[in-house]
Amino acid sequence: MNYRKLKIIIVLSFITLMFPVSFVSLVAGSINPDYETAYTKMGTANFVEDFTTTSHRLGTSTASGWGIGALTNARNFTPSFLDHYVTTNPVYDLDMQGRRAYAGIYDNTVGIDSISIFDLSDPTSITKLGGDSTWIYTMAIEANGAYCYTGQVSIAGNSVVVYDVINPAAPTDPNGQGFLDGYVTDIETDGHLVYFTNYNATLGNSLKIFYAENPLAHNLIVPDWNMNKGLGLDVQGSNVYVAASDEGFYILNTTDKYYPTEIGYISLPGNVTDVIVDGNVAYVVAGPAGLFTLDISDPSNIAILGHYDTNGNAIDLIKQGNTLFVADGAGGLVAFDVADPTHPVYCFAFLLPYTYCVELYGGVVVAGAEDGIYTIGLYAGDGITNIEDNVFGNVYDVSEAWDVRVQDDVAIVAGGPDGIYTLDVSDPNNPILLDQDILGASPFYRKLDVHGDFAYVADYGTAFRVYDISDPSNIFQTDYRSLGFCTDVYVSGDIAYLADGSAGVFIYNISDPYNIPSPFSSFDDAMVNLTSIWVQGNHLYTVDYGVGGFNPSFYVYDMSDIDVEVQLAAVNRWDTHYDVKVDGEVAYLSTDVWLTTYYVTNPAAPVYGDDLEHDSTIIESLGVWNFGPYVLSASGTQGVHLLDETNYFGPGVNTQNYPNATGAIQITTNGDYTYIANMSSLIILRHFESAGDTYDEGSAFALSTEVDTLAVGEIKTATLDADEFLPPDTSVDYYMSADGGLHWDPVMLGIEHEFLFPGDDLRWRAEFFGPTYSSAHVYEININYEFNEAPSIPTIVDIGDKTFGVFKVDWDDSTDDVAVDHYILQMSDTLSFIDITKEWTASKSQQSVTLGKGTFYFRVQSIDDEGLPSAWSLVKVANVNIAGTILYVIIGGGALVLIAAIVIPLVLVMRKKKKGTPTR
Known part of the structure; x- marks a missing residue:
């Protein structure tokens, strides 16, 4: 070896030893360190x-x-079992009238009831009043005043049997049997008309009607409509809605009872068993197919709005406000929120034995099951609100309000001198005027009633008026009849009863609301000044303003022959009467001195109940309504009262008062809300919190x-x-x-x-x-x-032991949804990588390294075009075992370039010159 060269190598070696191992040369292409490029969608x-x-x-x-x-929002209701009355056989159908539940029982055993009557005045303690023990299956039941209609099946045949239930302890069927050609599966009364479905009728007429002016001598009407699958129905004015098993759902116009017109149809899956209609929505249960909501605003184009497939067999249904209850067979009782009919929302299932039917008593749910009847609460507390805290601040005070009825989300208001108007009350805090009309020389629209698509107005300014309200934003008068001083109107089926303050009661045929004939009957019977009228079944109730003193002022009439009234009772009272309402066995009388209850289970012999009180003070009342056992009073200058009258022979308990409605003259409820005609304004409050529409505020x-x-x-x-x-x-x-x-x-x-x-x-x-x-x-x-x-994780190829300090670290290529931009290789002297000894940026899956002796740990990750890194690879180890010195050449910029690496012996031996060899 050339001595001078050896000296250079040794010098360079010592220079190199002065630098740490981390100053390892980079053998890689040039990389742009700014790889955070602008975002592009990958x-x-x-x-x-x-x-x-x-x-x-x-x-x-x-x-x-x-x-x-x-x-x-968080819902706020508590399902609670209230009571259960055991029956031997299944309760197939239920109907509520007042405080009584009428149960149709599927039984053919002598000595066991086929109908039973229960008192639900206290829903926590169901009491049986009576029944009829026969060997008949009862499939349908409907109470109407003093009579009860039942659809029964026996060995003798199928029939509608009418019971006299004036004495609920011993109902009788004085009219005997009237055999039919199919199974009577549902019954609906509308005044003197009794509609029923006649399933599997051999003659094909599945819808039938009784004209039952006299319930004990009814006449059968067989509409000319060929369909024999009717299982359930609902009647709204002249329209009949039919649930037709596997055929689907029909809408009929029955203005002509003998020749109805089919105006709507839709095919539905399952077994369509029942329907209820509220406004432009029909709620239909279809057995195993569950619940359907239908848009019937255009009967010729019925559309499915929503659907919910229940777990059981949906058979029957009832609606309270925005809460729908379904008797779901093996699925028990199911509650739905139908605030949005396009999406019925499940709220709760109360698991009962096989459940056939469901009804409501105020806010209490009454269910008929295979082992009896149940009462169930689905609300917070008892569901009744504190009315003073639940009054909506934005009253409607543009026009006067003297009476009000509500259908769906539309209030129809008799506005005194301001005529009739309709309000959108879907937002109870913001009633919106839809339309208004006023006719006559000196009009005063004092009272009204609503039936189907028509409003019937008692115009104290001398007329009985009829309005088409099918489109609430475009109401118009269809006809009118001059009358002295109309003080009230009540519509029952095709009949309108008018109270005339000076001339008694007038009765009109309103089967054609566009052509009202003259009254076909009227009577006075020495009544002085009739102020209100109510009809239940075939009994008419009126009250008189009175002339002072203790004189007849509460009257009851039997209207079984509508042309010949029969006065059953004329009760002497001291009071000036303003209103009367009858619900089942209880009559509520409003006077300027007090609000009084009468027990009228026998209409011929009303029994005084009590005068209602608030805070031990007698209540004056100008208008009255009830919600189950709760009584609501429009109390004039005293405001509005709500009283628990579970005991109708008591003065009321848990009473409430909203005193600010000082003009309250009439009152009604719809769903969870109370509407108060306050003379100068319409006031809305919430009296009940149903399961489907009660939330935690906030x-x-x-x-x-x-x-x-x-x-x-x-x-x-x-x-x-x-x-x-x-x-x-x-x-x-x-x-x-x-x-x-x-x-x-x-x-x-x-x-x-x-x-x-x-x-x-x-x-x-x-x-x-x-x-x-x-x-x-x-x-x-x-x-x-x-x-x-992120790119896939690269994998380092095993490095293993190295005897030479210069080698390459290789890894598999990563993949990415777009492209891998570069790799980062890290080295550490510990497996944990707490301290990073060296980091390289590489453009390809390989990196050359030059190391001295020692143990080194490597890991790598890939970086894509967006700067997103992969996870780190598994760590690989390199053990470098070499002796010697690493030689570098320092070049411009301070970089080190490797020249060579050799083993340096501890003792340098120089070659001696050979003798005789010439030297320079």
């Missing part, structure tokens, strides 16, 4: 939540509805768990949409987070949102705001999000 994904499971519910959520198909949160499917990735933008229902006074605020909830961004529905803090853990949040009586409903959350998925 991929899209979609998440849908329909709330039928709780898979993505975060446990801290306070909103109700996970697992049942809709989110709402806000509730719905929080999701991670909803994206990326194992590793980065979500930068997302668009959230929601299928929602927002009643008045409710709202929902939406938020999203891409970093697992560390940062929440408010978002707008349908608007793409770019996250301030991108991440790989996408979540959503909704905050519900609303009052106790209403809530927003969210049925579905749909999120479209755009993401950059």
Whole structure:
């Protein structure tokens, strides 16, 4: 070896030893360290939540509805079992009239009831009053005043049997049997008309009608309509709605009872068994197919709005406000929120033995099952509100209000000198005028009644008027008849009864509301000044303003022959009467001195109950209504009263007063709400909190768990949409987070949102705001999000032991949804990588390293075009076992370039010159 060269090598070796190992040369292409390029969309994904499971519910959520198909504010009701009366055989059908439940029992055993009558005055203590023990199956039952109609099956044949139930302890069937050609499966009364479905009628006429002016001598009408599958029906004015088994659902116009017109039909799956109609919506149960809601606003084009497939066999249904109760066979009793008919929302199932039928007593649910009848509460407390705290502040005071009736979400108001008008009361805190009309030289629209699509007005300014209200935004008079001083009107089927303050009672045929004939009957019977009239079954009740002193002023008439009234009772009273209402066995009389109850189970012998009180003070009353055992009074200058009259021979308990309605003259209820004609205004308050429409006031949160499917990735933008229902006074605020909830961004529905803090853990949040009586409903959350998925994890090829300090670290190529930009290789002297000894940036899956002796740990990750890293690879170990010195050449810029590496002996031996060898 050349000595001079050797000296250079040794010098360079010592220079190199002065630098640490981390100053290892980079053998790689040039890499741009600024790899955070502008965002471009790499991929899209979609998440849908329909709330039928709780898979993505975060446990801290306070909103109700996970697992049942809709989110709402937190609901506030408590299902409670009240009582059960055991029957030997199944209760197939129920009807409530007043405080009594009439039960049709499916039995053919002599000595066991086929009908039973129960007193539900106290729903926590059901009391049997009486029954009829025969060997007959009762499939349908309907009470109407002093009589009860039953659909029965016996060995002798199928029939409608009419019972006299004046004495409920011993009902009798004085009219005997009237055999029919099919099974009587449902009965509905409308005044003197008794409609019933006659399933499997051999002659094909499944809808039949009795004209029962005299219930004991009814005449059968067989409409000319060929369909034999009728199982259930509802009657609204001249329209009859028929549930027709596997044929579906029909709408008939029966203005002509003998020749009805089929105006609507829709085929439905399952076995359609029953229907109830509220406004433009029909609620239909279809056996194994569950519950359907139908849009019937255009009968010629019936459309399915919503559907819920119940767990059992949906047979019967009843509606209270926005709560629908379904008798679901083996599924028991099921409650639904139908505030939005397009999405019936499950609220609760009360598991009972096989449940056939359901009714309501005020807010109490009465269910008929295979082992008897049940009373059930589905509300917070007893459901009755504190009325003074539940008055809506925005009264309607543009026009006067003297009387009011409500259908669906429309109030029809008699406005005295302001005529008749309709209000949209879907938002009880913001009544909106729809239409108004006033006719006559000196009109004073004092009272009204509503039947189907028509309003019947007692115009104290000398007329009986009829209005078409089928379109509440376009009401118009169809006909009128001059009359002296109309003080009240009551409509029962095709008959209108008018109270004339100076001339008694007038009776009109209103079968054609566009052509009202002259009254076909009238009577006075020395009544002085009739102020109010009510009809129940074939009995008419009136009260007189009176002339002072102790004189007849409460009258009862038998109208079994509508042309010849029979006075049954003329009760002497001291009072000036303003109103009368009869519900079952109790009559409520309003006077300027007190509000009085009478027991009228025998209409010929009214029995005084009591005068009602509030805080031990007698109540004056100008108008009266009741909700089950609760009595509501329009008490003039005293405001409005609500009293618990469970004991109708008592003065009332748990009484309440809203004193500010100082002009309260008439009152009515619809669903959960009370409407007060306050002379100068219409006032709305809430008297009951039903299960489907009672919430915790304020806000509730719905929080999701991670909803994206990326194992590793980065979500930068997302668009959230929601299928929602927002009643008045409710709202929902939406938020999203891409970093697992560390940062929440408010978002707008349908608007793409770019996250301030991108991440790989996408979540959503909704905050519900609303009052106790209403809530927003969210049925579905749909999120479209755009993401950059992380590259795959590279794998380092085993390094193993090295005897030379220069080698290459290799790894497998990563894959990415777009492209891998570069790799980062890290080295540490510990397996934990707490301290990073060296880091390289490489453009390919290989890196040259030059090391000294020692143990070194390597890991690698890939970085894509968006700067998104993969996870780190598994760690690989390199053991370098070499002796010697690593030689470098320092070049411009301070970089080190390897020249050579040799083993240096401890003792340098120089070659001696050979003798005789010439030297320079």
